[in-house]
Amino acid sequence: MTNPIASELITALDGRWADLRSEARDQLSADWMLAPTGLSVADHRALTTASLKTLAGEGFGRVGFPVAYGGERDYAASCVLFEMQALGDLSLLVKVGVQFGLFGGAVARLGTDRHHSAYLEDIMTAKLLxxxxxxxxxxxxxxxxxxxxxxxxxxxxxxxxxxxxxxxxxxxxxxxxxxxxxxxxxxxxxxxxxxxxxxxxxxxxxxxxxxxxxxxxxxxxxxxxxxxxxxxxxxxxxxxxxxxxxxxxxxxxxxxxxxxxxxxxxxxxxxxxMLGTLVRGRVCVGGGSGAAAKKALTIAIRYGSTRRQFSAPGDDQEVVVLDYLAHQRVLLPRLAKSYALSFAQNAVTERLQELHGDVAPVLTADDPAAKERQEAQRELETRVAGLKAVTTWHAVDTIQACREACGGAGYMAENELTQMRSDVDVFATFEGDNTVLLQLTAKGLLTDYKEMWGDLDSAGMVGKIAAQLGGRIVERTARRAGIQRLVDTATGRDDDSATDSLPWAMSMFEQRADHALETLGNRLRKATKENAFDIFNKAQDHVLFAARAHIDRCVLDAALESHEAMADGAAKDLLGRVLTLYALSSIEADRAWFLEHGRISGSRSRAVTASVNELCAELRPQVLTLVDGFGIPDELITAPIAQL
Amino acid sequence: MTNPIASELITALDGRWADLRSEARDQLSADWMLAPTGLSVADHRALTTASLKTLAGEGFGRVGFPVAYGGERDYAASCVLFEMQALGDLSLLVKVGVQFGLFGGAVARLGTDRHHSAYLEDIMTAKLLxxxxxxxxxxxxxxxxxxxxxxxxxxxxxxxxxxxxxxxxxxxxxxxxxxxxxxxxxxxxxxxxxxxxxxxxxxxxxxxxxxxxxxxxxxxxxxxxxxxxxxxxxxxxxxxxxxxxxxxxxxxxxxxxxxxxxxxxxxxxxxxxMLGTLVRGRVCVGGGSGAAAKKALTIAIRYGSTRRQFSAPGDDQEVVVLDYLAHQRVLLPRLAKSYALSFAQNAVTERLQELHGDVAPVLTADDPAAKERQEAQRELETRVAGLKAVTTWHAVDTIQACREACGGAGYMAENELTQMRSDVDVFATFEGDNTVLLQLTAKGLLTDYKEMWGDLDSAGMVGKIAAQLGGRIVERTARRAGIQRLVDTATGRDDDSATDSLPWAMSMFEQRADHALETLGNRLRKATKENAFDIFNKAQDHVLFAARAHIDRCVLDAALESHEAMADGAAKDLLGRVLTLYALSSIEADRAWFLEHGRISGSRSRAVTASVNELCAELRPQVLTLVDGFGIPDELITAPIAQL
CATH class of the missing domain: 2.40.110.10 (Butyryl-CoA Dehydrogenase, subunit A, domain 2)
Structure with a gap:
């Protein structure tokens, strides 16, 4: 049933844990993954508890725990599983996260053998909640x-x-x-x-x-x-x-x-x-919310592909609503961003496995290897914090946009969007408030591990920057050679052309992230002990912008790496256009910044908007393939409006 | 208890129906205006029906119906009452709207004496639902x-x-x-x-x-x-x-x-x-959602004024979260917009009363007076459609921002924000989908009453524009002399100064609205019968922008008129700063447009952002006065986090 292009997209999005995702697609049964609408709180709680136990009975509770104590698969696999579980009832997802991720994870990672032997088996089987x-x-x-x-x-x-x-x-x-x-x-x-x-x-x-x-x-x-x-x-x-x-x-x-x-x-x-060992929770929350956004887009895009309203001249039939530019504008850039974020999510999940998978973090600060590893861990935490903020806000925004795009039908509980929207809402403020997390990201970029680690308050950070940073901006994006080549090819291009090219977009992402961080560093260096809070506070909008610009760059980098790795063909071409839409939409949203900083001209800025519109029209015929590419099992989509 | 400045603000916001608002503050009792959290749907429905009957028993159902049949007050008073009722449970509000506004309003306005005599009394008393x-x-x-x-x-x-x-x-x-x-x-x-x-x-x-x-x-x-x-x-x-x-x-x-x-x-x-006689419904929905936004802001700002998190250097106590720029940035521009929208709401309510209050619309199209009146009605419908879209989206966005600004506490049902957020959600798509309504606004601005009226489809509109508009843009903002003087004083100002002045902001609002509409007209005039849909569809984002820009201008105009009418003093000064924040925030949000069209320089654009930050800091000490100025009875705010 799935067309070959969609299959290739699924493979690209599945990434390293494709086998686990595939098994989950078969085994996560709608019978216990979903909840009916209109349950009372007491009934919904009881159902969720029962489903948690069913899920544990199927062995899913073991994923990510140490094999020595009965766990299965590797550590970060639990994040991948969490994403798949986010396609069901989000109450069950959060219950899973609390039981196996937060409670179980804390016992596993903060405890030692005496706790592991005593409790992990009962935790994995959901005997001990x-x-x-x-x-x-x-x-x-x-x-x-x-x-x-x-x-x-x-x-x-x-x-x-x-x-x-x-x-x-x-x-x-x-x-x-x-x-x-x-x-x-x-x-x-x-x-x-x-x-x-x-x-x-x-x-x-x-x-x-x-x-x-x-x-x-x-x-x-x-x-x-x-x-x-x-x-x-x-x-x-x-x-x-x-x-x-x-x-x-x-x-x-x-x-x-x-x-x-x-x-x-x-x-x-x-x-x-200790908190660092719990970074997995933020990886999971980001991935889960991203998956929910993909499910919402699938529902809204399927409905938008069949729903008709108002007739065009010379046509008896009314127009399919997704043929309207305004409707495309609502759904397609968000679809594109969902793709891009998925690759970024895969990248942090892989990095989590590399750094936290097998062993507890190295603690001896004097050992050079340990230092390097701490550095790497901080880089991961910095990225995870920001990605969690960006992805959860994307989910809140996207599910809402999908709800509105489905009109009154979107407001009916049976069409799944409103419960998802309500559930995912709190993802923006739990496991770290998004605004606070973005500040954490900026701080992570601006100062060294040792200097900031013990002291998260603004005074500590600002003081240390003032004393030690000396204008140096720590650049942490690890980038492979192929991607760097892509960026390099953009150099020297004529300013008013090629707005549809990914290399140009990448160089814009670079400039945005670098300049925002550099100028932020310059502002904060002016702080003294007396005015530190004031200086920091007045720069807070700049801090948030710099963090987001950094994350946007990480997202595009990760997406382009995955895109590069695909075999040439129609699926790769399609994904290339999707990622271009993501990149240009992001530039469009920030085009005031690019204009203010002389990075684009007014005419080029308008050309970006025109390109976004053109890409929407170009991708319109492929939208069903693109949502099929998300690989969401049909049985988990019960919305009547999404049944094709 | 209310301080004198807040009292003056209440008076300014209360406008023409101040007596009704004042009575409503006394008589709308929390006993039946509010609903407890966690009711089942069946229980909530039963409670809402009972409360509707209580409200009708208090005589509120009679407001806005013809006095000859037992109605009370004038027609548009029902919109004002609706705003006040929006401070309670929004389920009750919508039930009220369905019973007295939609059902009752249709019988009153589309029916004739035989229906009025037979049914209105039973409708007003909620005997006939x-x-x-x-x-x-x-x-x-x-x-x-x-x-x-x-x-x-x-x-x-x-x-x-x-x-x-x-x-x-x-x-x-x-x-x-x-x-x-x-x-x-x-x-x-x-x-x-x-x-x-x-x-x-x-x-x-x-x-x-x-x-x-x-x-x-x-x-x-x-x-x-x-x-x-x-x-x-x-x-x-x-x-x-x-x-x-x-x-x-x-x-x-x-x-x-x-x-x-x-x-x-x-x-x-x-x-x-017929639909035109039902314009009151959209006035009500806009007003109701605006009132809900004000209640949400009251809750979030009260909480933000007491909640502390993270300490500043040299201070033992943690910082009050509203002292953070990021928090101010979330809440204060939305507070300012709520003020501005309230005045615009008052203006359309007054206009509704003038045009629809006493008589049914004049129907004889040949009579010059009738023509003028139809023109005026179309202008009202155009503005109401757009204002409904802008205000309901403001409400959805603001209540969500308030929820997030209150963190986990904001997610607890007892703090009122989540139910309000869920309830108001559908306001964006009922009584006219917001995207469709904004297109209606643009169409209303671009073509004459007679030409577009019978033919809402895009072809009809585009064809008529092509044939008859000839580049003429119909300018419909009725503006009084004092406000025009304000705008005129901005002419000739130095480009990089005075970004904090309201006259400058007004001229920016003017330019945005005029240019957007003018260029839209130029684009659409190119349409022929063959390509009309395509031309129109490709301009759809432009259409939405032009509509919004027009409404923004109407909002600022209305707000400044009300501001002008206030007696000089501290309250007027404070409101002036609030409206400046509204205007500059709007310019900031669209600064890419102003830059692209050479209306501001890059440095001035950045100065706007700086001015918004400064205004936030300046208004910070007045926030509690400003939310008191909304005049929401304390008994209707039950959120534990909002109890000072």
Whole structure:
């Protein structure tokens, strides 16, 4: 049924874990991947829990866990699986993410053998459901300042976990309101020597029967803007005691004499190293939201290919709505961006596997190999943070655009778009608020690993830049030779031609990213200790722009690399036009910047808009092939308007 | 409690119907205006129906109906009341709109005394609940081509209403699924003479007990993306007979001999005259969504004024998030636009009252006074269509931005933003799809009333422009002398200064609107009968831009007129800065256009961005006053995060 061009596109998008994607297409059954519309919150929660267990029963819970403890496949495969699961009910997806990714991932990555042996099997089979309890009422983004404490009691060899204030209450915690039996609780670790910064402690929170344990207060966040099947709740602890062994001790421990021990000296660096091991969560959220956007586009484009409204002169039949430029303008650039982002997602997933796949991060800072590796990890975290922001916003925007493009039909729950839209909404602010993440990306680009790592606040960053950066911009995009050649060919081209060429677009992406970062560095270098906040704050829009420009470049680079690797033919040609549309749409959206900075003339700027319109018309006949290229199993698309 | 500046702002925003707004603030009780979170659809519907009856019991249902039949206040007052009601549950708002505005409005405006005497009292008291059945499965935007037929049977003096195909089924009809007892059904009226175009027929659909009448098939649209309290459903008719008297006959009738009679010759013009009497619906939808945006901004700005995250150097306390430029950038330009749009809303409401308030539209096309009046009505419809599009999109965008600005807290249903966001979503595509409406605005600007009226399709329009427009652009913005003086003072200013001045901004708005329309006219004049669709289609993005630019100018004009009318003092100064922020933000968003067309230099373009940032900082200390200026009763804001 799938035409050969669509098959080739599927192969290109599938990338390294094609076998896993293919299996998932066969095995992720609509019977338990989807949820009916109109369930009550209680029923949706119950269904989601049941589906989670079904999914675990099929063995999907094992993907990404250490093989030594019963896990399957490699680490980053779990991100790929997550993308595929995002084609079903997103409540189930987030429940999966909470259970296997956040809770299970924290036990696997922050814990050691004693935790792995004791818990991983039950986690992978969903016998033990758990929480990842980081966010507090008072601290969502600035988690380094969490208020919850875990104080070591020398006399009993126990940790005493406590929520000292109402704002220390853990909140929005998935699996907390109903299902969780344990929680990885992030808390300031205090020994008789003092405060060692945020650590994770494995806390039982409910007994077998589901009752809260003594000292644990559990609340229910209740109704939310989406994800009705996820039981988000609150957790507060009143001096609850657990054995010292419950400390997840991969990066810091308390020895038998009650002394704190860690290979990492700085409390801040230690915390961000721990967070760094959790970068997979952001990879997953980006990939999942990107997959949801592709599903929405499939629905809207299929409908737009059949729906007719208003007649053209000399034609009895009304016009198919996708033949209108305005409709193409809404859907096709977003389709193109979805393609581009998918390749970028594959690239970070591969990089995640390379850096985090087999071993825990190297900790000895003096070793040159370790330094290089830390550098690479920071580069990955920088890119993942920004890509998560760009992709989740793309998903929110795209699903909304698809909903509107389907008119009243798009508003009917049976057509799937509204629930997806509501569910994906929070992806923009969880696993890192997008605005904060883009700032993290900019910071990662502007300063060195060691300098910024322990100190995420703006003062620390600005001070360090002022003192040490000296105008040097750290360029981190690893680019292969073929792509560089492409960019080089653009040099010296006539200014008002070739706006439809990818090399020209690439050089525009380069210039945008480089100049934005360079000028940002210049602005921030002027900061002194006294005016640091003010200087940084006034540049905040510049910071966000520079981060986005960097990510856009990474996206185009990754997409073009994958495109280059395809065999010559119709599919490669088609994808080339799609990526050109992506690139030119991005330039068009920022054309004010290019004009302000003398990078394009007014006439060329208008030519970009004209080219976007022409590409839309050119791609119009291929839209069904292009959505087939997303490779979404038909049984997972139930929207009546999307049935061709 | 309200400070004097906020009070003055409330007075300025309240405009002509200040007394009604003030009464509404006192009388719209949270007890029945709000809905708890987490209701099932069935419970929410039941609550909404009960609240509708309570509201009618308080007499609110009478506002805007003819006094002769028990109505109260003037016609456009109903729009003002609708705005105030939008501060409560939006399901109730839409139910109100369906019952009193669409159903009641159609009976009042399309019907005559026989319908008014029989039904209006029961409609105003919500004793008779009814539907406005226009949209069909096959036709949402292009309602002139509805398939439902109403065929006159000479022998029985009855109309036979029929849905000939599945796509003729009426859908998304409010009050249809559960409550409606009657429906105003739009259908092609057919007599032995032939087809007379779309007319409205009053059809009983359920008996007293709620069972569907014979021949009437009623369906339930079920779960939607929002508005859970509104019982949208489907209606299909299988040769259902009603007396001829059920024809709503204000614009066309069947006489006792079975002849069709109407003062309007053209079927098309007749239909659009009927639609024209329903322009109030679009005024209401714009106003309601604008009010919802203001409520969302109040919640997000109050929260942003107290929420702290991350610390600044040399400060123990974390920074209040609204002190961050990025946060200001999200909320303050939207706050400014909300102010500006409110004044534009007041202006169209006043104009509606002037033109539609007391009498039905004049129909005799040959009378010069009638011609002038038709001209004025078209100008109003043109502006209302565009303003509805701009305001509803502003609401969707703003409530979403507010949700994200509140992070995880914004996603909790108790904080009100998510339900508002879901509910208001459909405002962008109902009562006219926004994209279609903007095209209507552009068409209204480009061609004369008579020429385009009967023929909304692109061919008709383009053909007429080609033949008759001759490059003349019809300029319809009525502007008072004081405002024109303001614009005139901007002439001759140095290009790189005064970007913070309103007169300069106004002249930019002028140039944008004029040039966009002029060049659009030039493009479309090239159309011939053969290439008309293609020419029009390729210019569609230009059409949308020109429409938006025109509306932006109308908005700024209206806002500045209201500003001019204020007494000198702190409130007027503050509002002046708010409107400057609105104007500069709009110019900033379109700065690529201004650069491309040589209206501003690159350095001036960057100065606009800098001015927006400065204005954000300048307005920051006044934000709580500014949201108090919206005049939203505290009892209607229940979000825990918005309690100061």
């Amino acid at each position: 758990g929480c990842f309890a980081m966010t507090e009422v008072g601290h969502g983004s600035n988690v380094q300042e969490l208020e919850t404490t875990a104080t070591y009691d020398d006399s009993t060899h126990e940790l005493v976990v406590n929520s000292p204030t109402p704002s220390a209450t853990k909140t929005y915690i998935g699996n907390a309101a109903v299902d969780g039996r344990m929680a990885v609780v992030f808390a300031q670790l205090i020994t008789r020597e003092g405060d060692h910064g945020v650590h994770a402690v494995l806390m039982p929170i409910r007994d077998e029967g589901g009752a809260a344990l003594p000292g644990v207060t559990i609340g229910d966040n209740g109704d939310k803007g989406g994800l009705p099947g996820v039981d988000n709740g609150t957790l507060a602890f009143d001096h609850v005691r657990v054995p010292k062994a419950n400390l997840l001790n991969a990066f810091g421990d308390i020895d038998d004499d009650g002394n704190y021990v860690s290979d990492i000296d700085s409390a801040g660096r230690r915390f961000f190293t | 009814g539907c406005f059945a226009m949209t069909e499965v096959g036709h949402g935007s292009n309602v002139q081509e509805l398939e439902t037929t109403a065929t006159y049977d000479d022998s029985t003096h009855e109309l036979v209403v029929n849905s000939p195909t599945p796509s003729a089924t009426k859908t998304y009809i409010g009050n249809a699924a559960v409550d409606g007892r009657m429906a105003v059904v739009f259908a092609q009226l057919i007599t032995r003479e032939g087809d007379h175009g779309v007319h409205a027929v009053l059809m009983p659909i359920r008996d007293e007990g709620g069972a569907a009448l014979p021949g009437v098939t009623i369906g339930d649209n079920g779960d939607k993306g929002g508005l859970p309290g509104v019982d949208n459903g489907t209606l299909a008719f299988d040769h259902v007979r009603v007396p001829k008297a059920n024809l709503l006959n204000a614009f066309g009738d069947i006489d006792d001999d079975g002849n069709y009679v109407s003062d309007i010759d053209s079927a098309g013009r007749r239909f659009f005259t």
